[in-house]
Amino acid sequence: MTSEVRVRFAPSPTGYLHVGGARTALFNWLYARHCKGTFVLRIEDTDKARNSKEAVQVILDGLRWLGMDWDEGPSMGGEYGPYFQSERENIYQRYFDQLEAGGHLYLDNGAWRFRSLREVVVVDDMICGRIEFDLSNHETHPDMTIRRPDGSWIFHFVNVVDDIEMRISHVIRGEDHLSNTPKHLELFKALGKPAPRYAHIPLILNKDGSKMSKRDEGASITSYIDGGFVPEAVKNYLTLLGWSPKDGREKLEIEEVVQLFDLEKVNRKNAHFDIDKCVWLSGQYMSSLTLERFAELCSPFLVGTDAEGLEAAKLQPVLALVKEKVKTFAEVPAAISYFFTEDYSFEPEASEKALNQPGASARLNALATAFEKVADWSPESIEAALKATAVELGVKAGSLVLPTRVAVSGRGSGPSLYHMMEVLGRECSIRRIRQTADSKAA
RNA sequence: GACCCUAUCGUCCAGUGGCCUAGGACACUCCCCUUUCACGGGAGUAACACGGGUUCGAAUCCCGUUAGGGUCGCCA
Numbered sequence: 010m011t012s013e014v015r016v017r018f019a020p021s022p023t024g025y026l027h028v029g030g031a032r033t034a035l036f037n038w039l040y041a042r043h044c045k046g047t048f049v050l051r052i053e054d055t056d057k058a059r060n061s062k063e064a065v066q067v068i069l070d071g072l073r074w075l076g077m078d079w080d081e082g083p084s085m086g087g088e089y090g091p092y093f094q095s096e097r098e099n100i101y102q103r104y105f106d107q108l109e110a111g112g113h114l115y116l117d118n119g120a121w122r123f124r125s126l127r128e129v130v131v132v133d134d135m136i137c138g139r140i141e142f143d144l145s146n147h148e149t150h151p152d153m154t155i156r157r158p159d160g161s162w163i164f165h166f167v168n169v170v171d172d173i174e175m176r177i178s179h180v181i182r183g184e185d186h187l188s189n190t191p192k193h194l195e196l197f198k199a200l201g202k203p204a205p206r207y208a209h210i211p212l213i214l215n216k217d218g219s220k221m222s223k224r225d226e227g228a229s230i231t232s233y234i235d236g237g238f239v240p241e242a243v244k245n246y247l248t249l250l251g252w253s254p255k256d257g258r259e260k261l262e263i264e265e266v267v268q269l270f271d272l273e274k275v276n277r278k279n280a281h282f283d284i285d286k287c288v289w290l291s292g293q294y295m296s297s298l299t300l301e302r303f304a305e306l307c308s309p310f311l312v313g314t315d316a317e318g319l320e321a322a323k324l325q326p327v328l329a330l331v332k333e334k335v336k337t338f339a340e341v342p343a344a345i346s347y348f349f350t351e352d353y354s355f356e357p358e359a360s361e362k363a364l365n366q367p368g369a370s371a372r373l374n375a376l377a378t379a380f381e382k383v384a385d386w387s388p389e390s391i392e393a394a395l396k397a398t399a400v401e402l403g404v405k406a407g408s409l410v411l412p413t414r415v416a417v418s419g420r421g422s423g424p425s426l427y428h429m430m431e432v433l434g435r436e437c438s439i440r441r442i443r444q445t446a447d448s449k450a451a
Numbered sequence: 452g453a454c455c456c457u458a459u460c461g462u463c464c465a466g467u468g469g470c471c472u473a474g475g476a477c478a479c480u481c482c483c484c485u486u487u488c489a490c491g492g493g494a495g496u497a498a499c500a501c502g503g504g505u506u507c508g509a510a511u512c513c514c515g516u517u518a519g520g521g522u523c524g525c526c527a
Binding site: 019020021023053054055056117118119120121122132137140142143146148149150151153154155156157158159161163164165168183184185186187188189209211212214216217218219220246249250251252253254255256257258259276277278279280281282283285286287288289290292296333334335359363392395405406407408409410411413414415420421422423424425426427 | 452453454455456457458461462463464465466474475476477478486487488489490519520521522523524525526527
């Protein structure tokens with residue numbers, strides 16, 4: 010029972026969830042699920058200045074959006090709570106008293122410092138291997154502060170106390186903590202408790218290798234939510250940063266990742282973040298979404314557009330048309346706009362190429378006349394009518410396609426023309442073709 | 452500055468002494484398919500940081516250099 014795997018993600022509520030933090034959470038989540046262990050979410054809000062309900066909410070929302078459910082933590086509870094450090098005052102006091110009684114602490118300018126054991130500390134890391142840190146030199150390794158003069162607690166101390174109290178078996182965290190680990194090990198030793206296993210995962214940097222800061226593209230999970238990425242795709246992309254199934258596959262069901270995931274196989278090299286590949290993966294997931302889920306995930310992006318609140322019968326056929334075309338939901342409003350307004354704009358280049366040609370107007374009118382005679386308004390019939398008209402006019406069918414497309418949509422590209430016209434409807438399609446023939450075409 | 456980690460195409464991964472004239476994916480270029488764009492299919496450009504070892508043999512092991520990243524807070 011003591012060998013049970015318990016891992017934790019312990020973010021500080023800074024107001025945003027960094028992509029690197031999200032991946033740390035993900036690797037914890039994957040390891041917990043792989044081992045059938047427990048994934049704990051603990052909020053490290055000892056810094057009262059930065060602590061706010063909203064800031065915590067951003068983290069919870071981000072984790073939920075990525076489909077990482079926690080077994081213990083905020084709104085879940087659990088037998089090792091509370092899960093906010095701001096509510097664990099008495100626990101820290103107890104451990105503090107123990108350290109003080111053991112002679113490990115001394116006062117310095119009103120703050121409490123931990124007297125280092127001044128030894129060589131070995132970190133046996135599951136990813137980085139065995140590393141020795143020589144802490145014997147006071148100059149290069151000053152005693153760490155664990156409590157401020159105002160009584161508030163410092164990260165290193167509360168982090169260790171909570172890992173003890175919450176029975177954490179494996180600490181999976183960013184490599185930026187690797188150099189802090191010997192200090193933490195000293196604390197475990199002074200407290201007389203066994204330390205957890207450590208696994209430091211490499212960091213995520215910008216594509217050019219520079220440090221990723223808050224403002225950089227893709228740094229905040231909120232940017233993926235707002236950017237309309239398919240959440241499964243972002244989760245999938247994150248698993249591929251530092252880990253791989255080894256067989257070259259890129260798109261993997263998360264259940265399979267859970268099955269295959271292993272800390273020992275995680276890379277030791279920092280990953281450079283490539284938003285293009287993430288967008289590509291989102292597009293891959295997009296096409297495999299059911300129309301229902303696609304419509305559901307689209308709806309927040311339709312707010313404020315002509316398509317907002319439209320009944321499913323009107324909206325879904327249009328969404329079906331663009332589903333295979335977009336890579337993010339954010340692209341949807343622009344992709345469908347001309348279906349829901351007569352005030353659609355014409356792309357200059359497409360207009361120039363398709364409409365500003367001699368005889369374009371006459372050809373469009375001939376097409377409109379042919380479409381008026383189509384018995385059933387199906388893609389097949391529309392196509393047949395267009396091809397027959399091409400024969401009549403003595404031109405290639407292809408040369409009528411683009412002008413028709415631009416006339417009914419204003420654009421040079423889009424869904425299959427015949428399917429698009431079917432959804433647009435006979436009356437609307439013909440009206441747009443005639444209007445364009447009158448006003449735009451030469 | 453000290454200490455720690457890392458080093459394969461522009462990027463993400465494969466490769467753990469011979470199967471590597473280094474493989475896959477994104478991006479890029481070209482071709483095919485197609486009514487357009489996209490999808491799909493095919494082809495191409497492109498990498499073992501450098502220098503020493505060890506070995507019959509090194510992308511793979513060792514050392515050094517260089518480069519990048521991290522830590523050294525009364526931030527987390």
